[in-house]
Structure formats: C-alpha cells, structure tokens
Amino acid sequence: MSTLDEQALIAFRHELHRYPELSNEEFETTARLRAQLEHHEIRILDLPLATGLVAEIGSGEGPLVVLRSDIDALPIEEQSDVSFRSERPGVMHACGHDFHSCAALGAAILLKQQEAQLAGRVRILFQAAEETGQGAPVLLATGALHDAAVIFGIHNDPTLPPGVIGSKAGPLTAxxxxxxxxxxxxxxxxxxxxxxxxxxxxxxxxxxxxxxxxxxxxxxxxxxxxxxxxxxxxxxxxxxxxxxxxxxxxxxxxxxxxxxxxxxxxxxxxxxxxxxxxxxxxxxxxGPPSVVNDANWVEFALEQASQSGFEARVVEASPIGEDFAFYQQALPGAFMMIGTGEPYALHHPAFRVNDDVLAPTARYLSELAVKALVKAS
Ligand SMILES: [Zn+2]
Ligand SMILES: [Zn+2]
Missing domain, CATH: 3.30.70.360 (Alpha-Beta Plaits)
Incomplete structure (x- = not known):
C-alpha cells in the first residue's frame, strides 16, 4: 500500500502559492519541484527546458504513459483571504496550477513506491507557460512524448462539487x-x-x-x-x-x-x-486549438475516477482555452475537470482551490497511470 504525506503535500502547495511566477519565468517553481522530486529519488529527464521539468518512473520495457500538470501563474493581484497569499505583487496562482503541479507531484511520489511493479514507464510533465499557450509546443519539441501511448491532464473546476471528476468525449474546451x-x-x-x-x-x-x-x-x-x-x-x-x-x-x-x-x-x-x-x-x-478527448481514453479515465472514489460525471464543453490541446494533436489524450466547489471562477482575484481534494487527486492520477500502463500493454 502506497502512502502519501498529505499535510506535507498541502504545505508545499501553499509554498508554491506564496511564490507564484509568470509564464516562462518559473525558475524558482522549477527549482522547488526539482528539490521535491530529488528528495523522493525520482528520476528527472535531461531536457532542454528553461523552466518546467519532466520526471520519469518505471523501467524501459512496456508502454509509456504521460501525466501532465502546469506550473505558471497569472498577472493578477491576489485578493483572496488565505494565510498563504501571494507575496509577489501583481502575480497570483489564480488558475490553480499550484494545485495541478502538487497533485502531479503526489502522483509521482505514489508511483515511485510501486516502481518495480509498473508495467512500463510514466512520465510526469510539470509544464511551463500554459497561460500563454507556449508551454506545450516547447515540451512536444523536446521529444519527451515520442512513442507515448496516451496523455492525461487535469484542471481544477470551481463549478463542480468536490468529489466529482468531470469530462466528456470530443471537444471539451474551446x-x-x-x-x-x-x-x-x-x-x-x-x-x-x-x-x-x-x-x-x-x-x-x-x-x-x-x-x-x-x-x-x-x-x-x-x-x-x-x-x-x-x-x-x-x-x-x-x-x-x-x-x-x-x-x-x-x-x-x-x-x-x-x-x-x-x-x-x-x-x-x-x-x-x-x-x-x-x-x-x-x-x-x-492560440491553442480545442481540447478534443479521445473517446476510449476518456471513458477509461472516468471509469477510473469512480474506482478511485470520485463521482464521475459527463460535463458540458467549456469555452475556456487550454494548451493541453497541442498534445492531443500528437497523441491520444483525455483531460479531466476536478471539482473543488469554490465560489470564485478561474482567473478571479479571490480564486481559491480546495486542499481537501489535493491528495485524492494525486491518488487518482497515480491509479490512472498504473491502470493505463496495463491497458496500453
Ligand atoms: Zn488559466
Ligand atoms: Zn489553468
């Protein structure tokens, strides 16, 4: 049974939230993530990336499955009342990318504990510059997704209740x-x-x-x-x-x-x-094209959401933009909305995420990757 120090993960999320960085300027965020991965002895790929990084868990045999998170913040002055409010004037994690990167880190830690049993390799992307739509093409150009069977991505969704994971086949974002x-x-x-x-x-x-x-x-x-x-x-x-x-x-x-x-x-x-x-x-x-979910893989990811203790929901498409769409032009992928039940919309100055959902999301991502390796074998 894999274990996760949930309080440590939440504390690290608060640290990232306190020190947000704009797209392509995520140097400290990258260093913080690197230190966490190294602390857990998780392999980091040597790629030509100025910011962001890619971790890998598993052996050379078997399929390659990719989990994607993003790490950048927005040029917004934070007006939330949390104790770990941004200490950088005019910069804020108002899209919850601190939540995404910590959920991916948690998944990496859980997967590392089962490394010997994995049916292949899992690559975990901590992608820079999502908000400007520049990050995904840069990561694709490194070749890190070459030969990958599938890519999964998540975004927090304040409009869905906590405990719900939503998605749909076909177009999900605009x-x-x-x-x-x-x-x-x-x-x-x-x-x-x-x-x-x-x-x-x-x-x-x-x-x-x-x-x-x-x-x-x-x-x-x-x-x-x-x-x-x-x-x-x-x-x-x-x-x-x-x-x-x-x-x-x-x-x-x-x-x-x-x-x-x-x-x-x-x-x-x-x-x-x-x-x-x-x-x-x-x-x-x-900007990025529409996120278009692969019907088989999104059904699989929603099924796994149920098995991981979430309520899986088929949701409506949303006119937000998401540069995950660039990956789906190269390989099949599914993008999932993680309910946080918060009052403020994405990009609102008072935006918040729900820490209670962080560890369950990390567990979900790790279980999704384990099962996807088996399915892709
Ligand atoms: Zn955003
Ligand atoms: Zn976002």
Whole structure:
C-alpha cells in the first residue's frame, strides 16, 4: 500500500502559492519541484527546458504513459483571504496550477513506491507557460512524448462539487484566438468632420458587424463566441482622432468553424475599412486549438475516477482555452475537470482551490497511470 504525506503535500502547495511566477519565468517553481522530486529519488529527464521539468518512473520495457500538470501563474493581484497569499505583487496562482503541479507531484511520489511493479514507464510533465499557450509546443519539441501511448491532464473546476471528476468525449474546451484591430483614419477639428476619416465611427461599425460572425456565420449547432473587450481612441472632446484600436477574442470548438470565423473576421474588417476609406491592421494571434478527448481514453479515465472514489460525471464543453490541446494533436489524450466547489471562477482575484481534494487527486492520477500502463500493454 502506497502512502502519501498529505499535510506535507498541502504545505508545499501553499509554498508554491506564496511564490507564484509568470509564464516562462518559473525558475524558482522549477527549482522547488526539482528539490521535491530529488528528495523522493525520482528520476528527472535531461531536457532542454528553461523552466518546467519532466520526471520519469518505471523501467524501459512496456508502454509509456504521460501525466501532465502546469506550473505558471497569472498577472493578477491576489485578493483572496488565505494565510498563504501571494507575496509577489501583481502575480497570483489564480488558475490553480499550484494545485495541478502538487497533485502531479503526489502522483509521482505514489508511483515511485510501486516502481518495480509498473508495467512500463510514466512520465510526469510539470509544464511551463500554459497561460500563454507556449508551454506545450516547447515540451512536444523536446521529444519527451515520442512513442507515448496516451496523455492525461487535469484542471481544477470551481463549478463542480468536490468529489466529482468531470469530462466528456470530443471537444471539451474551446479553440482560443486573439485579435487586435487598429483603424487608421484622418484626424480633424471636431467641428469639421468632413475633413476627417473618423476612426471612432468606423470602430463602432466594426464592433456591430462582428456580432454577425456568431448570429449569421457560425453554424447554429456549433457553439462559438466573439467578444470585443477593449476599445480605445481619442484624447479630448473637440478633436477627431486619427486612429482607434480594439482587441478581443474568438472562441470555437470545431476546426471548421474556427477557420470560417477567422476568414469572415478578416473579410468584415477589411470590407468595412474599405467602405469608409480607412486603413486597418489586423493582428490575429492563433492560440491553442480545442481540447478534443479521445473517446476510449476518456471513458477509461472516468471509469477510473469512480474506482478511485470520485463521482464521475459527463460535463458540458467549456469555452475556456487550454494548451493541453497541442498534445492531443500528437497523441491520444483525455483531460479531466476536478471539482473543488469554490465560489470564485478561474482567473478571479479571490480564486481559491480546495486542499481537501489535493491528495485524492494525486491518488487518482497515480491509479490512472498504473491502470493505463496495463491497458496500453
Ligand atoms: Zn488559466
Ligand atoms: Zn489553468
């Protein structure tokens, strides 16, 4: 029977929470995780990673199964009332990646105790830079997932009660695209608008026209979202400015709709700019695709959730983004939502996770890996 020092694991989670680091700056977090792994004599792969690391347990024979956690924090000033609040101004673990990395560490410790009995190898990813969508491609490029049979990932979910693990076959999270549009017109005195090409009027038309992406272009049976979240122009009341810019995001679940929305977005923006005789620049930043769960492996992972003492639930897809999707383009994978039953949403300044769920999640991940090795053999 494997044992886990639950209090030590929770204390380590609080330590990570106290010292959060932004994407690609997780140097101390990586050092802390490395020290924990070394303390438990868990092998760490020698990979060209500036931050983040990959641990391995098991022998060279048999299949390779991968568990993935993420380690980065967000540029948010923490407003939670926990005693281990962030000590770094403007940086916070507001997505619970401290919880994910500790659950993965706990799983590694449990797997290490059964190393001789494992039917293959388990690699445990402590991935950097999830929030910027850069971390997964970097890890894939190291070759650490080459020949892996399956990858499992988790995310805490404040909207599900503790004790519940949720997921579904097919699309689970959205593809995330980000846009910035700059309108260049001609400024003038506010009293002589005929001498201007007014970027504010044009920006208003753009925002209105973009609404038709969802209402008239996206198939009505395939969810998508367009949100304009910033719009800036002008400096005072009696001058028409010469430029305006707006920024926002497009979320979609299928590759076809994602492509369609990108195409129509560019047509609408360029068409309206031409109609009003203005110049536009479109900065379109494609983020991760949709997390698409392998039907067999997600069924297996939900079944294991029940066997590990959780209530397994089939949940709705969610329009959040998650760079785990990049791994699923290379190998089959299943991504699971771990219920924490907390009042604040992901990325909220008062966000919290539920420590009671940490050790059970670690146990679940270790049991999932053990069984997956057998299934993949
Ligand atoms: Zn996040
Ligand atoms: Zn996250």
């Amino acid at each position: 593809a995330v695209d980000r846009f910035k549009v700059t309108v260049r017109g001609i400024g003038s005195h506010a009293a002589r608008p005929h001498e201007s090409i007014d970027p504010i009027v044009i920006a208003g038309q753009l925002v209105t026209a973009l609404q038709t992406l969802i209402s008239r272009n996206a198939p009505s049976n395939d969810n998508a979202v367009v949100s304009v979240t910033q719009i800036h122009s002008g400096t005072t009341w009696n001058v028409i400015p010469d430029s305006a810019w707006l920024e926002g995001t497009v979320r979609s679940f299928s590759a076809e709709t994602r492509e369609l929305l990108s195409q129509r977005f560019h047509q609408i923006i360029n068409g309206i700019a031409a109609a009003f005789n203005a110049q536009v620049e479109i900065d379109w930043q494609a």
